[in-house]
Amino acid sequence: DVKVTQSSRYLVKRTGEKVFLECVQDMDHENMFWYRQDPGLGLRLIYFSYDVKMKEKGDIPEGYSVSREKKERFSLILESASTNQTSMYLCASSNRGGNSPLHFGNGTRLTVT
Amino acid sequence: RKEVEQDPGPFNVPEGATVAFNCTYSNSASQSFFWYRQDCRKEPKLLMSVYSSGNEDGRFTAQLNRASQYISLLIRDSKLSDSATYLCVVNRAGNQFYFGTGTSLTVIP
Numbered sequence: 634d635v636k637v638t639q640s641s642r643y644l645v646k647r648t649g650e651k652v653f654l655e656c657v658q659d660m661d662h663e664n665m666f667w668y669r670q671d672p673g674l675g676l677r678l679i680y681f682s683y684d685v686k687m688k689e690k691g692d693i694p695e696g697y698s699v700s701r702e703k704k705e706r707f708s709l710i711l712e713s714a715s716t717n718q719t720s721m722y723l724c725a726s727s728n729r730g731g732n733s734p735l736h737f738g739n740g741t742r743l744t745v746t
Numbered sequence: 747r748k749e750v751e752q753d754p755g756p757f758n759v760p761e762g763a764t765v766a767f768n769c770t771y772s773n774s775a776s777q778s779f780f781w782y783r784q785d786c787r788k789e790p791k792l793l794m795s796v797y798s799s800g801n802e803d804g805r806f807t808a809q810l811n812r813a814s815q816y817i818s819l820l821i822r823d824s825k826l827s828d829s830a831t832y833l834c835v836v837n838r839a840g841n842q843f844y845f846g847t848g849t850s851l852t853v854i855p
Contacts, residue, residue: 666843675847683841732778734792
């Protein structure tokens with residue numbers, strides 16, 4: 634069974650702090666994704682990566698960066714946290730190939746005060 | 747026009763009822779289709795993939811209509827534990843996933 638693990642379930646940070654969200658998957662998936670989910674807005678793609686050191690901007694990359702130094706690990710970085718980045722952050726992975734579903738981590742609920 | 751459109755509900759149904767959700771997608775190049783279940787404050791979990799010929803998993807049946815560009819999910823004999831939000835997800839070109847906003851289901855005793 635695919636396991637996607639996010640390092641923190643709940644996180645509280647102050648405005649202006651640099652925040653790191655870590656995600657690790659154990660199924661050798663090529664694709665990894667970071668989404669945020671907000672009430673009424675659904676899931677929105679922040680960044681995705683289709684290979685080590687490769688990254689592509691999603692729909693809302695502003696204020697975020699990512700790092701993929703190893704295939705199994707995809708990190709999301711909030712350079713300077715702001716209150717409008719308070720959200721549920723979901724990491725996901727999938728195999729290359731059109732029929733492969735997304736597998737989600739259990740989410741990080743980030744509050745920026 | 748949104749890539750994926752879903753009736754948000756809420757659907758409130760009695761135990762034992764049959765309920766159906768539909769989801770439409772706008773891009774005919776979409777390749778694969780999925781239904782996810784999401785419980786409150788939890789991550790989405792894959793419920794089932796949707797195949798062209800339709801597929802069934804116990805009380806759940808998924809269907810795809812490529813001509814009309816919609817997918818459906820039918821839940822028979824609803825249980826209290828089926829209460830959740832159901833998301834349809836459409837995949838295009840391998841790493842492009844598009845999400846519906848989710849349909850909320852509450853099964854009432």
